[in-house]
Amino acid sequence: MTTGTFNIGRLGERAGVNIETIRYYEKIGLLPEPGRTAAGYRQYGEDHLRRLSFIRKGRDLGFSIEAIRALLRLAEHPEQPCEDADRLASAHLAEVERKIEELGRLRDALSEMAHCCAGTVAECRIIDALAS
Helix, strand or coil: CCCCEECHHHHHHHHCCCHHHHHHHHHCCCCCCCEECCCCCEEEEHHHHHHHHHHHHHHHCCCCHHHHHHHHHHHCCCCCCCHHHHHHHHHHHHHHHHHHHHHHHHHHHHHHHHCCCCCCHHHCHHHHHHHC
16 A cells, blocks of 8 residues: 555554444545545545544544534635534533533432442332332
């Protein structure tokens, strides 16, 4: 292979993404299909690596596939104002904060349940709460 091109395994290693995920991103149109060698093997370039790294970082931050798709569209127009990107990030932040609150309530409920057991399973509030 020439410099700047690599197979799907190497692309995955460099971007920190598994091969099945790369194929999935190609299938749903997040990652453009690569060229092929004469033998039919996928051949990726630096643009694929940059785009895949962008997608992985977005997923690591918890952005949905659709939000990443929108961010990729925005990234293709660097001269545009970034209000849409800010709006996407703000909406995602609000969702993360909502989930954190929900997890806090879940933690409190589990903590209360976990520290109340004394006696037999028949008297266990944990088992009772799950069974009801």
